[in-house]
Every structure is written in C-alpha cells, then in structure tokens.
Amino acid sequence: MFEILGIPPQALFGQMLLGLINGSFYAMLSLGLAVIFGMLNIINFAHGAFYMMGAFAAWMLLAYLGLGFYWALLLAPLLVGSFGILVERTMLCRLYRLDHLYGLLFTFGLALVIQGLFRQEFGASGLPYGIPAEMRGGSNLGFMFLPYYRGFVLAASVVVCFGTWFVIERTKLGAYLRAGTENPTLVQAFGVNVPRIIALTYGFGVALAGLAGVLAAPIYSVNPLMGSDLIIVVFAVVVIGGLGSVLGAIVTGFGLGLIEGLTKVFYPEASSTVIFVVMALVLLVRPAGLFGREG
Amino acid sequence: MPHDRSAASLLSVSALNAWYGESHVLHGVELDIQAGELVTLLGRNGAGKTTTLRAIMGIVPARSGSIRYDGIELIGLPVHRIAQHGIAYCPEERGIFASLSVRENLMLPPRVGPGGLSLAAIHELFPNLRARQDTAQGTRLSGGEQQMLAIARILRTGARLLLLDEPTEGLAPVIVQLIGQTIRRLKADGFTILLVEQNFRFAAALADRHLVMEHGHIVDMISGSAIDSNMDKLETYLGV
Numbered sequence: 001m002f003e004i005l006g007i008p009p010q011a012l013f014g015q016m017l018l019g020l021i022n023g024s025f026y027a028m029l030s031l032g033l034a035v036i037f038g039m040l041n042i043i044n045f046a047h048g049a050f051y052m053m054g055a056f057a058a059w060m061l062l063a064y065l066g067l068g069f070y071w072a073l074l075l076a077p078l079l080v081g082s083f084g085i086l087v088e089r090t091m092l093c094r095l096y097r098l099d100h101l102y103g104l105l106f107t108f109g110l111a112l113v114i115q116g117l118f119r120q121e122f123g124a125s126g127l128p129y130g131i132p133a134e135m136r137g138g139s140n141l142g143f144m145f146l147p148y149y150r151g152f153v154l155a156a157s158v159v160v161c162f163g164t165w166f167v168i169e170r171t172k173l174g175a176y177l178r179a180g181t182e183n184p185t186l187v188q189a190f191g192v193n194v195p196r197i198i199a200l201t202y203g204f205g206v207a208l209a210g211l212a213g214v215l216a217a218p219i220y221s222v223n224p225l226m227g228s229d230l231i232i233v234v235f236a237v238v239v240i241g242g243l244g245s246v247l248g249a250i251v252t253g254f255g256l257g258l259i260e261g262l263t264k265v266f267y268p269e270a271s272s273t274v275i276f277v278v279m280a281l282v283l284l285v286r287p288a289g290l291f292g293r294e295g
Numbered sequence: 296m297p298h299d300r301s302a303a304s305l306l307s308v309s310a311l312n313a314w315y316g317e318s319h320v321l322h323g324v325e326l327d328i329q330a331g332e333l334v335t336l337l338g339r340n341g342a343g344k345t346t347t348l349r350a351i352m353g354i355v356p357a358r359s360g361s362i363r364y365d366g367i368e369l370i371g372l373p374v375h376r377i378a379q380h381g382i383a384y385c386p387e388e389r390g391i392f393a394s395l396s397v398r399e400n401l402m403l404p405p406r407v408g409p410g411g412l413s414l415a416a417i418h419e420l421f422p423n424l425r426a427r428q429d430t431a432q433g434t435r436l437s438g439g440e441q442q443m444l445a446i447a448r449i450l451r452t453g454a455r456l457l458l459l460d461e462p463t464e465g466l467a468p469v470i471v472q473l474i475g476q477t478i479r480r481l482k483a484d485g486f487t488i489l490l491v492e493q494n495f496r497f498a499a500a501l502a503d504r505h506l507v508m509e510h511g512h513i514v515d516m517i518s519g520s521a522i523d524s525n526m527d528k529l530e531t532y533l534g535v
C-alpha cells in the first residue's frame with residue numbers, strides 16, 4: 001500500500017471525508033445565517049437551537065407518528081421553518097427599527113429558552129436515531145471506505161447549498177432578495193410585499209438549519225445541546241467567510257471542514273482549534289472576512 | 296388658487312404633513328393633479344419636494360392628512376399596496392441595484408396594472424439600455440444610463456402616475472434633452488406625471504402647471520402658459 005506524506009491513503013481520504021461531512025453542516029448553517037443577515041440585518045443566534053429542533057423533530061416524527069427518515073427530511077424543515085416564521089412575525093419584526101444588538105440579544109435569549117425547554121422534556125443525555133436501513137454500510141472505493149449515509153449527507157448538502165445559491169443569484173425571486181438586501185424601502189415602493197419576503201427568508205434560513213438537524217440526527221446523537229456546540233464553530237466560519245456572500249458561506253463552510261479533517265491527519269492536537277486559528281489570521285488580514293464587503 | 300379643484304382629480308393631496316423623527320418637514324401640502332397632466336414641483340433645496348413624493352409613496356417615517364388616488368385614500372395603506380394602485384416612483388438617488396444586472400434592474404418592479412410599455416418599446420426609447428442589458432452590475436452604467444434605467448423600469452409596470460424626482464440632476468445636456476423628449480412622449484402616451492425639478496427652464500418647456508414649494512408647503516401655482524410673464528417671480532422663489 002502506498003502512502004501520501006507518510007499517511008496511509010485510507011486514513012487521509014477517510015479524514016477528508018469526515019471533514020467534508022462536518023463542512024456540509026457548517027455550509028448549510030452559515031448559508032442560512034448569511035441569507036438571514038442579508039435580508040433582516042439580524043445575526044441569528046438561535047440558529048443552533050433551530051438545528052437541534054430539526055433533529056428532535058425527526059426523532060419525534062418517528063417516535064410519536066412512526067414517520068421515518070424521508071418523511072422527516074421533508075416535514076421537519078417545514079415544521080421548524082414555520083416555527084421560525086411565527087417567531088419572526090410575532091417577535092423579531094418588532095426589533096427592526098432598533099439597533100442590531102437587540103436582534104442578537106433576542107435570538108440569543110430565544111436559543112436559551114428553546115434549549116431549556118427541550119432539556120426539561122428530554123434530558124441532556126441524548127436520544128438515538130438510526131441510519132435509514134437502505135443507507136447502512138458502505139463500500140470500499142479502493143483508496144478509502146465510503147459509508148453510504150455519509151456520502152448521502154455530503155451530496156444532499158451540496159445540492160441544497162448550490163440550489164439555494166442558484167435561486168438567489170439566478171431567479172426573479174432571488175432578484176427580489178438581492179434588491180431587498182440593498183434597499184428594502186425602494187423594493188416595497190415598487191409594490192413588492194417586502195415584509196412577507198422577510199418572513200419567508202427567515203423561515204427559509206431556519207428551515208435550512210432544521211434540515212441540517214435532520215441530516216445530523218443519525219450521525220451525532222440527538223440532544224438539546226447539539227446546536228450550541230456546533231454553532232460556535234459555525235460563527236467562526238461566518239467570521240472567516242464574511243457575512244456578505246452566499247457563495248462565500250458555502251465555500252468557507254466546506255473549505256473549513258476540509259481543513260479541520262486534514263489537521264486531524266497531520267496534527268491531531270490542533271484539530272479542534274484550527275478553525276479558530278484561521279479565524280484569528282483572517283481577522284488580522286481581512287477583518288470583513290474572505291468574501292465580506294469592506295466598510 | 297385659480298386651479299379648479301372640483302374637477303375629478305386623479306391625485307388629490309390635502310393637509311399633508313410629514314415628519315422625520317422630531318423634525319416636521321411638510322406642513323399641510325395641498326395639490327391636485329388631473330389624469331394626463333404633467334405638473335412640476337419647483338422649489339429651493341430643502342423645501343420638501345422629495346419628501347412630498349416620498350410621502351405620497353408612503354415611505355416617510357410618519358405622515359398625516361389625506362392622499363386620494365383615483366378615489367382611494369392612501370394614508371394608512373402599507374407601501375406596497377400604494378404602489379399596486381398604479382403609482383410609481385423614480386427616486387432622486389436613482390436607486391439602481393448593484394447586485395442586479397441591468398436586465399434584472401429593468402425587470403424588477405412587478406406589474407401593477409395593464410398597459411405598461413413593452414420591453415421593445417422601452418429599448419426603442421432608450422437604445423443604450425438594450426446595448427448594456429447584460430452588464431452584471433446595474434451601478435456600472437454611467438450616470439445618464441442609470442437615470443434612463445431608473446425611469447425605464449417603472450414604465451413597464453402599468454403604473455399610470457409617475458413621481459419623478461430630479462431626473463436631470465447632474466447629467467450632460469444631451470442626456471437632459473433625451474430625458475425631456477422621453478417625458479414629453481410619456482405625457483403624450485397618457486401618463487400622469489408629477490415632476491420635481493431644480494432646472495425650471497427644462498421644466499418650463501414640458502409642464503401644464505408649476506407648483507412652487509417653500510418650507511414644506513405649496514406657496515404658488517403658475518400655469519404653463521403664464522410662465523414667461525412670471526419669470527421674475529419664479530427666479531425670486533428659486534433664488535436663481
């Protein structure tokens with residue numbers, strides 16, 4: 001068996017795949033944050049809680065209604081996204097006239113409340129959620145072993161991320177979003193129902209987090225704190241990529257997952273901190289982030 | 296004022312007040328525009344012309360009074376509902392979107408009524424826009440082209456009342472001329488136009504009537520035919 005830089009290829013590619021899987025979650029979550037920030041000017045600290053709710057929704061759909069993974073893939077984002085729209089219409093929309101800080105504090109508080117409620121109900125130890133039967137196992141590609149479910153997560157994330165990018169950059173709906181991000185007042189003065197677009201945008205970003213939660217349920221354990229652990233890394237990803245760009249969020253998410261995976265191979269001691277090191281370096285050189293707009 | 300208010304107006308504004316936070320900018324604006332009329336709003340910088348257009352459109356922070364359009368009261372309606380009644384706004388700062396291509400900028404405003412200009416008719420009016428429609432960022436256009444785009448995009452929508460805020464500001468004479476021709480053509484097509492202008496020589500050649508604004512209210516009205524005999528008075532109003 002040949003080696004690459006003294007590392008067996010199975011280990012190298014295996015870790016790269018794991019890195020890309022983590023990157024899939026970073027990308028989906030930071031994409032939602034970027035879309036929400038663009039349209040609402042709010043840094044959605046509740047994003048991790050919505051991700052967790054997606055995973056719990058999948059678990060509950062199965063436990064209470066007997067609806068399996070594929071149903072969850074469809075229903076959980078709808079449920080969580082609807083909850084997001086409810087939050088936006090009843091609470092968040094009252095904060096737009098105020099400083100950014102209020103939106104941040106509100107969503108931070110909301111995350112704590114949601115987490116607390118789930119912890120109260122389900123405990124902190126975590127609930128099991130199985131990999132769907134058709135996607136158990138994997139196959140040996142020669143240079144690496146590919147577990148089917150992980151391949152599915154990666155593919156699903158790529159499709160969802162680039163589908164979102166396509167809608168925003170290439171369609172009429174996306175033109176409303178981009179224009180609304182620049183000058184919502186003028187877009188509304190053209191007769192577009194901007195408040196509705198804002199609510200739907202928030203719902204969509206939240207639904208993306210919910211979808212990521214469903215995809216995560218079979219890999220990581222379903223527990224009330226799963227979101228708060230992940231969201232810290234995701235905010236570092238957002239700082240690195242900059243909040244300005246949809247493509248930036250996607251590329252940075254996958255890229256940093258990969259960097260994290262490679263660090264695990266070459267210098268495992270640093271694997272949990274490498275993203276924060278990159279963040280510090282980027283902040284020194286380009287404070288607005290790699291894809292952010294300066295000023 | 297000599298103008299007959301009893302004739303059914305398309306737009307009828309009365310006792311319009313508007314505020315930016317604590318600052319009270321419009322103090323009881325009264326104006327009426329008949330369907331098909333071209334009326335200019337003249338006045339010095341800071342008189343409240345832009346704010347008047349913004350208040351009609353519903354995009355000032357606070358307003359009171361009455362704005363009736365085609366018999367419908369607009370005060371209290373959300374901004375997008377006002378636009379959907381057939382009113383279109385071309386802002387002083389033009390409002391071209393950097394993240395939209397020229398084509399996307401042109402196609403952005405949704406239809407609000409029947410009878411908007413076709414894309415072909417718009418390209419005939421503004422050949423530059425056809426040539427530059429694939430430009431990826433609307434803001435890459437020259438100032439004159441951006442102004443054409445800002446006017447063009449509201450002609451597609453079927454809106455019948457156009458609120459144009461200083462469309463010739465800062466533009467080269469040939470472009471001012473082109474915009475003048477366009478506005479004349481739009482009037483001939485039956486659009487109703489409320490035009491804010493600093494350049495009253497430009498406005499004089501186009502308008503049916505001129506309203507003069509000072510300190511947040513309308514202080515005089517001069518009919519288009521009487522403009523020559525009122526030049527001195529106008530120059531005093533405008534401080535030119």
Ligand SMILES: Nc1ncnc2c1ncn2[C@@H]1O[C@H](COP(=O)(O)OP(=O)(O)O)[C@@H](O)[C@H]1O
Nearest residue numbers: 315318320338339340341342343344345346347
């Ligand atoms: N966004 C704003 N906030 C506070 N005051 C404003 C704002 N916009 C305009 N004003 C004030 O309102 C008055 C009228 O402005 P404006 O309607 O723009 O005048 P005009 O278009 O006739 O030059 C001015 O005194 C101006 O300083």
Ligand SMILES: [Mg+2]
Nearest residue numbers: 344345346387
């Ligand atoms: Mg003005």
